[in-house]
Structure formats: C-alpha cells, structure tokens
Amino acid sequence: MDVLVTGAHGVVGTAITDYLGDDDRYDFTLLDVEEGDGPGETVVADVLEYEELRPHFDDQDAVVHLARIPGLDGPDSRAVGWSDPLAGELEAITNVYEAAIDADLDSVVYASSNHAVGMVEVRNEPEVYHDTGIRIGHEEPHRPDSLYGVTKTYGEDLGRLAAEAHGIQCYGLRIGAVRSPEYDHPYGDAERGVDDGKWERGSDEYEEQVARMKGLWQSRRDLAHLVDCCLQDDSVEWDHFYGVSANDRRWLDDLDRSRTVIGYDPRDNGEEWDGPPE
Template identity: 40%
Template sequence: MATQNVLVTGPYGEAGEAILNHLLDKEQYEFTFLNRSDHPDYETHVADIADYEAIRPAFDGQDAVIHLAAQSDAGAEFEEVVEPNVIGTYNVLKAMEDAGVETLIFASSQRVMGLYEEDHAPDLYEEDYPSEFDPFRLTHETLPKPDGYYGATKVFGENICRVHARRDGAPEQVYSLRISSVRTEEYDHPYGDAERGVDRGEEHKVDEDEVWDQSQTGSWERGSEEYQEMVDRLKASWTSQRDFAHMLECCLKDDSVTYDTFYAVSGNAARWFGIEHAKGVLGYEPQDDASEWDSPPADATE
C-alpha cells in the first residue's frame, strides 16, 4: 500500500491529539503539521491559516488535508471567528486547489446543530428521551441550527467545501465531520468533563476550608449537581480518541465520496446524533459506548 501524505492543520488541540496518539506511528501515513505556533516535539510549518501566502507551501506534495485549525470557542464573537474560520477555511481550499490535493477532511462541529440541544437539554441526555423520532436522532439531512457565530462559521465551512468539491479540480473528495466531544488523553472518558471540573477546583482552592469560586474556575465537587450534569452530557456526546482516529482513517481510505457530511461521535446509547450514515458509507464502527461506564477511571479519583 502506498504511503499517503497527509497535512494536518491545527494538530495540537484536543481533536489533533487523537492523530498524535493513534495514527502518527502508522506506516501508511506520512503526516505534516501546520500550526500558528511551533511545538517542541513535532516538526511544524508555522503559519496562520488566515495568511494564504504563508500556508501555501505546506500543501505541496500532499495527498490529503485534515483541516482542524479554527477558533473553537462556542461563545466567540463574530470578530474572533471570521479570520480563522471563514477566511482560513477558504485559504485551505484555495491552497488545495493550487497544489492539486485531492482529499479534504473538514472539521465541522456538533455546534452546527446546537439549537437542538439548547431546545431539548437536559432531558436530551437520557437514553430513553421521548420524541417523535424514537429514539431522538439528528441525521446528516436534518436542517442545521447553529447556536452561535462559531457554529454558523462551521455551517459556512461545510457549504463552501461543498462548492469546491463540485468544481473541476481539487479537492475532489470532501468529508465534513460534525465532531462531538473529543477530549485530551487525561480526560478521554465519559466522566472527563466532570473530573476536569473537580481538578480545577482542587487547583484553585483559596483558603484552608477548601472553598473556591466556582464561577471563576468552572469547577465543582465530585457528586454535586454540576458534576452529574457534566457526566450526563458527555455520556451522550463523547467521541473517544480511538473512535475519532478510526473515523479519520475511514475517510482517508474511502474513494466513493464527492461531498458528504457525517457525525463523529462514539456509539453512545444516549447520543442524539445518528451514525448509521457513517456506518453505511464509510464503514465506521465505533468501539466505545459511554453507557458502559458507571464511574470514572480509578486513577482519576485517587
């Protein structure tokens, strides 16, 4: 099997860590990293994706691009997202066209469907959440309803990617992945968000009575109402690193898609996103299901 040359933009965030941990050592891929800042452990083409001339050389000789770079704050203002998410995505597509790179995996987000969660949460996080869909599942054909400027830029990204995929030239294949909750290795489990809040609290105690300002740190105690809310949500939206890496491989191996949209989420019983389309088209078979967890890893509570 020929080696695929794969450029990854924004490789050092939570989603990119899945590549570093699960795909980097595989012989069938040769990865190149493009990031706006350097990394001590990985050779990096340092450039801002909003600067076309600066990023353009990184695309030469590539077979595929995994475009993760973005301003990913769901509550960001428009001024914060327009350059990295709108101009940056256009620049990636233009660079691919100029360099003749055939395959793009575009990191969209579950936030393009964010208003569905806003309208139905927290009951949405229950496995038996009642709805006319029985069970409640959003599909790739469901109307997008972003919940902020970040989600709106991802809808834009999906659509401009579709435009380029339908044109003559590169890219010829585009996979828009609506990524759910990928976490760093330390918190890569369904209790990850809840345990991260506990860890933040322990790091920000302000007196000997162990009192801290939760509003400033986003922290809580284990067993609290806030803790359980984080568990419930992540049990529905968790995307394990190995499942996300598997989804990327499914896209890199596929030769059938011109443009399509898929939900990147683990096989959680309480998920509100459908993965049947990804299974049928890409052969996606997630290994993880958050419902199989009834407590955090032992080392998280020691």
C-alpha cells in the same frame, strides 16, 4: 499517503497522531502556529496568511483541517454581529480550501462540529441528555447554536462547493466531544469541573455533565478511526458524518449510515462507564 494536518498540536490533532502516527500508510506534515512534537515533519505557519500557508500543500494528497481562531466560543458566542475572530475563522477556512484546490489535493477532511446542528441540543436540554428518544440523523439541516456553529456550516458548504466545482473529495466531521488524554472518558468534563473547583463530585452539576458526555463523547481512538475512514475512502464526493462514539444515548445518530458509506465502526460507548478511571 501524504497528509497535511492544520492545528496539529491541539486536542483533536494529537488524537490523530497518537493513533495513526505510526501507521505506515501515512506520512504526516503537522502544521501549527508554534513548534510542537509529533510524528512526521512539523512546520510553522498561520492559516490566516495565505502566502505563508500555501507552499505546505504542495506534494500532499490530503489535508485534515483542524486549526481554529480563538474567541468564537466564549460567553457571547450566541450574539449576532461581526467580529475579528469571526472574520478570521472564515478567512482561515477559505484559505485552506483555496490552497487545497490550487495544489490539486485529492481530499479535504474538515473538522466541523456538533455546533453546526447545536440548536437541537439547546432547544431540548436537559432532556436530550437522558436518552428520551431525541435523535437527529444525516438529513438534519444546519441549525447552528452560535457564531462558532455558523463558521462550521460555512466550512461544510465551502467543502461542497470545492467538491462539486473542483473535484476534491470533501468530508465534514461534526465532532461531538473529543478531550485530552487525561479526560478521555464520559466523566471527563465532570472531572475537569471538579479539578477546576466548579462543582463537587456527585453534585447535580457533575451528574448533568456526565449525562451530556455519555451522549456526545467521541473517544480519541474513535476520532482517529473516523479520520482514517475518510482518508481511505474513494467513494464520497462530498458528505458529512457525526463524530461520536457508539453511545447508546447519542442524539447525533447517523452511525448505521457511516458504517455503510465509509466503514466507521466505533469501539467505545459512554454507557459502558459507571465512573471515572481510578
């Protein structure tokens, strides 16, 4: 299967190629705004430039769209108003779907986010981090917590339009918290805060980050497995799935359904960790 990956050199993209790059079922084309390393062909293009982007969709079977425009997830991300990053993100998503339709791809795997339903966390923090029984399932409506979340709901809805109007299989992955290899564990955000001088290990701030990640974490290998399940699926017209590991205290909870529909069976569980790796 020939698969184009946009934003391929980022944290999520490298998780895919780290775990699927040597898989003989896939021939990856890695697209980003700068050169980078990885298995398969690497191409440079800007998702904001349709004429530059479009040729790379030729002869592909699927696209995994990960590229994002910086500037939407800063301290003012919950403000309501038009901005260049917002316009750019919406344009980039539109370009990818338009190119996929024009090139007659079989499927689109779209990196949505937990922020598409993030107001559930915002309205219930910190209780939601401590396994108090708060759960949202597959039928939860869009509840974005920021402009970044709004762009993710737009991408999901555009995927549904592409599926129902143009016959492309579309999968929206509401990814929880995927981190770089150094921090690929439920203590990752807490440890990164220590490394950045934000708090001390064992502080209240540290422990709250751990509690949050034990619910929201998706390991890099589980993320790659979820993408693999979508690329191999031939039954879904359009759907969305939560990108979390099999965490006991997850509040994004459609795991039983994901196992049944696409075979997603994550191997990791945040609760199995009682401290950062030594």
